[in-house]
Structure formats: C-alpha cells, structure tokens
Amino acid sequence: MAPTAPSPLMEVEGVTVRFGGLAALSDVGLTIAPQSVTGLIGPNGAGKTTLFNVMTGVVRPQRGTITFKGRPLRNHRPHQLARLGIARTFQGLNLFERMTVLDNVIVGADPLGRSRLPGMLTGLGSYQRDERELTDRAMAVLEEFGIADVAHAYPSTLPYGLQKRVALAxxxxxxxxxxxxxxxxxxxxxxxxxxxAATIRRCSQTMGVVLVEHHMDLVMDVCDHIVVLNFGQVICSGPPSVVQADPAVAEAYLGTPVQEAAGE
Known part of the structure; x- marks a missing residue:
C-alpha cells in the first residue's frame, strides 16, 4: 500500500489582489507541505511581495482563500501569526535597537508579552518563573545560532550577518x-x-519553510518545490529541475525566449 501524502500545512487558492485597476495577483495558488522548503521567485514586480503580504495578513485579497492546517484564515493579522504557529522574517532586520540581543529574541518567544504582563504589573504569580523559562529558551536558540556570546550586546553594534542571525533566532x-x-x-x-542555507535545511526538518528570494543559487540549493510568478500569475511550479528547464521561466527572467538567447 502506498504511503499517504501528508496533509498540506498551508494552501493558497485562487487569490486575486487588485490595487485600483492593477491586478497584482490573478488567481494565484500554492501548497506548502510540512517539513519542506517552498521557494517563491519571479522577476521584480512579479507579485511575490504581495503574495507574501497576503499570507501574513498584511494585505486582504479580493478573491481566494488561505487555509492553515485545514482551517481557513479569513481575518488573520500579522500580530496573530505567532499564536497560529507561523513565524516570519523581514526584508529589513526590524530589530529593536534599544533592546539587547537576548531581549529581542525573548520578544519572539512571547511577542505580545501577555504571559508576563499581569506579573510585571503586580509582581505576583509565576512571573519570575516564566521570565526564567523565556530567558532559557532564548539563550538556547542563541546557542544554536552560535551567537550566545553577544546576548547582552545591542544589535547595532554587531556586523550585519550577525544581526540577520538574531532576526532569524x-x-x-x-x-x-x-x-x-x-x-x-x-x-x-x-x-x-x-x-x-544550512539553517534553512535544518529548519525544514521540523517545519514548513517559504522562501521569497532573488539569489537563485540559494533557492535551487535548498528548495524542494518552487513557485514562479510573473505579472501576478503562476507561470511554473515544481521541483528545481523542472523550474530550471522551463522556457517560460527563462523568458520571464531574461526578457527573451530561450531559443533567441541561445542564438537559435
């Protein structure tokens, strides 16, 4: 008997987004499997950022549905992602410059501070224990990323590559x-x-990953499945080998058919 395919982690179906008379996305769909890396690529202006913003609740589509673990996401907001079991990184670092590296990561563990707020105000309850647990979790992740030694530094004092690690932690x-x-x-x-690349592969052992990226070497190296957008539409979807061989993808990136580019 053939093994049953795992249920999708997230499904985007028939998503259309218009800004005035411009269709940023037209009937776009993609499926994200658990424990996999899905790449989302395309030339500038293809709609990648708009689709990412739809998935994170920043933009509301005019049509289409998004489901996470089989449940529809109708009115989710960016600040609710962590509670849903979804995390995101930003194009910019979005680190709190006046907080230490450790405190920045603790915010990720308890993004709204809800578990700590009553204790912070009263000094009662399990505040001190919860604070220790959050600190221990944050330090463990910093250790995993090899940056525990800068836990008490401020992000602005670190090289850019280390700041990126803090944001991912x-x-x-x-x-x-x-x-x-x-x-x-x-x-x-x-x-x-x-x-x-090593971190993304490690993450995919326990979670689904969606990668919006321009660096094609990285995309082809780490992705299990790639979705290619152009002018707001999906023009190709499949494993890296299929995407690399698709003439429509080459034309979208090069602006000319593959045969002409090769001099044929």
Whole structure:
C-alpha cells in the first residue's frame, strides 16, 4: 500500500489582489507541505511581495482563500501569526535597537508579552518563573545560532550577518510550524549565505519553510518545490529541475525566449 501524502500545512487558492485597476495577483495558488522548503521567485514586480503580504495578513485579497492546517484564515493579522504557529522574517532586520540581543529574541518567544504582563504589573504569580523559562529558551536558540556570546550586546553594534542571525533566532524561538522568510540572503556574504542555507535545511526538518528570494543559487540549493510568478500569475511550479528547464521561466527572467538567447 502506498504511503499517504501528508496533509498540506498551508494552501493558497485562487487569490486575486487588485490595487485600483492593477491586478497584482490573478488567481494565484500554492501548497506548502510540512517539513519542506517552498521557494517563491519571479522577476521584480512579479507579485511575490504581495503574495507574501497576503499570507501574513498584511494585505486582504479580493478573491481566494488561505487555509492553515485545514482551517481557513479569513481575518488573520500579522500580530496573530505567532499564536497560529507561523513565524516570519523581514526584508529589513526590524530589530529593536534599544533592546539587547537576548531581549529581542525573548520578544519572539512571547511577542505580545501577555504571559508576563499581569506579573510585571503586580509582581505576583509565576512571573519570575516564566521570565526564567523565556530567558532559557532564548539563550538556547542563541546557542544554536552560535551567537550566545553577544546576548547582552545591542544589535547595532554587531556586523550585519550577525544581526540577520538574531532576526532569524527571534522568529524561531517560538518553535513555529511554518516559517515565512522574506529575502533572508539580502546583504549577506558568501560565508553567511552558506550558514543560511544550512539553517534553512535544518529548519525544514521540523517545519514548513517559504522562501521569497532573488539569489537563485540559494533557492535551487535548498528548495524542494518552487513557485514562479510573473505579472501576478503562476507561470511554473515544481521541483528545481523542472523550474530550471522551463522556457517560460527563462523568458520571464531574461526578457527573451530561450531559443533567441541561445542564438537559435
């Protein structure tokens, strides 16, 4: 008997987004499997950021549905993602510059501070124990990323590559089931890029990962499945080998058919 395929972690179906008369996305769909890396690529203006913003609740589509673990997400907001089991990184770092590295990561473990607020106000209850547990969790993730030694530094004092690790540690400390990564390789050196690839592979052992990225070497290296957008529509979807061989993808990126580009 053939093994049963795992249920999708997230499904996007028939999503259409219009800004005035412009269709940023037209009937777009994708499926994210658990314990896999799904790449979302396309030329500038293809609709990647809009789709990412729909998935994270920043943009509301005019049509289409999003389900997470089989449940529809109709009115989710960015600040609710952690509670749903979804984490995201940003194109920019979005770190709190006046908080230490450790405190930045603790925010990821308890993004709204709800579990600590009553104790912080009264000094009663389990506040001190909860604070220790959050600190221990944050330090464990910093250890995993090899940056525990800068836990009490401020992000602005660190090299850019280390700041990127802090931002990723903050996203992962809540142990999400789905990680949405927006241009994580932007500004990284070759060595930092190799570390990022290893981190993405490690993450995919326990969660689904969506990677919006321009660095094709990274995408082809770490992704199990790739969705290609152009002018707001899906023009190709499949494993890296299929995407690399698709003439429509080459034309979208090169602006000319494959045969002409090759001189045929």
């Amino acid at each position: 903050r996203a992962l400390v809540a142990e999400p089931e789905l990680l949405l990564m927006d241009e994580p390789a932007s500004g990284l050196s070759g060595a930092d890029m190799a570390d990022l």
